[in-house]
Amino acid sequence: MEVFGLDIGGSGIKGAPVDTATGELLSERIRIKTPQPSTPEAIVRTSVEVIRKAGWSGPVGCGFPAVVKDGILRTAANVDESNIGFDLKSALGEALGEEVHLVNDADAAGMAEIKWGAAREEYGTVLMVTLGTGLGTALFTGGHLVANTELGHIEIRGEDAEHRASDTARKRENLRWRAYGQRLDEYLNRIDALLWPDLIVLGGGISKKSDKFMDRLSVRARVVIAEMHNEAGIAGAALASVSEAERTGELA
Structure with missing residues (x-):
């Protein structure tokens, strides 16, 4: 379709x-x-x-x-x-x-990575984090989406997490990659302590530059880069449309 x-x-x-x-x-x-x-x-x-x-x-x-x-x-x-x-x-x-x-939008990107991308063979708990204007999150367990998680807004050091660790924050504060990687690592470790995911998938435009910050990450969970990059949101939105239509019987 x-x-x-x-x-x-x-x-x-x-x-x-x-x-x-x-x-x-x-x-x-x-x-x-x-x-x-x-x-x-x-x-x-x-x-x-x-x-x-x-x-x-x-x-x-x-x-x-x-x-x-x-x-x-x-x-x-x-x-x-x-x-x-x-x-x-x-x-x-x-x-x-x-x-x-x-x-x-993060749920859409996560659906694409679960279906076709970096998380397609993982059936445990998966967290997708999109690094862009903000911090978007999508949470899956056993391949099923827990919709509308807003985990980019947890508080870290008295601030909204996305105000510290999004790509916008990196650009706004002119952070070097080492400093940005440390902030992202602090955020991921906080999430890891709360959810204990089996896999964390990092997406968004900045994921294309993952070689700049991946070596700064110390989080327990396995961390991988999204395979679909910026196409994930588009493909996942289309997939979500089909999934919703099937659920409501519109394609019957």
Whole structure:
């Protein structure tokens, strides 16, 4: 089945058609900067632009950086706070005239890594951490997703963890890789002590530079780099769309 995967982030909105059997992107991804301010209306407008530029018509799976409940956004850590309470699923569906399924963006990336990537042979407890504008997390046990975990917001040294260990924090404070690796290690060790995962998968754009910080990590759990990199959010959003449709009987 082919579904358009849309990955809405704090800095960019990107997407491409996806073969949900293989996770393969069927064309070059389209990316447009996230509008500022990132109001609901601006996000819908830019999302439609991305999809139209790709020449797509058909079902859409969308990942968004928020807790998502029944298509409604319940948090807004790295987008405008006016998104809280917004029914993005319905609004985007109406704007496109297509069926849209909405999921937390880190959950989408994690689903892709569980299905096709670095965690595909791990059946214990898996934590996906996306290192980007914030710290996104996706938690799986026995291959099943525990949706909407917000473990990037635990407190470390009196601060939100993502304010210390995200890629944005690294850039904002002009941290050297050694210092950044130490911060990330402190965060991962705290998570490890709370959840005892069997595997931690590090994703997000910065994962491509893992050679700069992996030697600084001392965490007990096995740590690997996401295999799908920035494509994980797009492919996982499309996969989540199929999974939701199957669960609700829409594909019956």
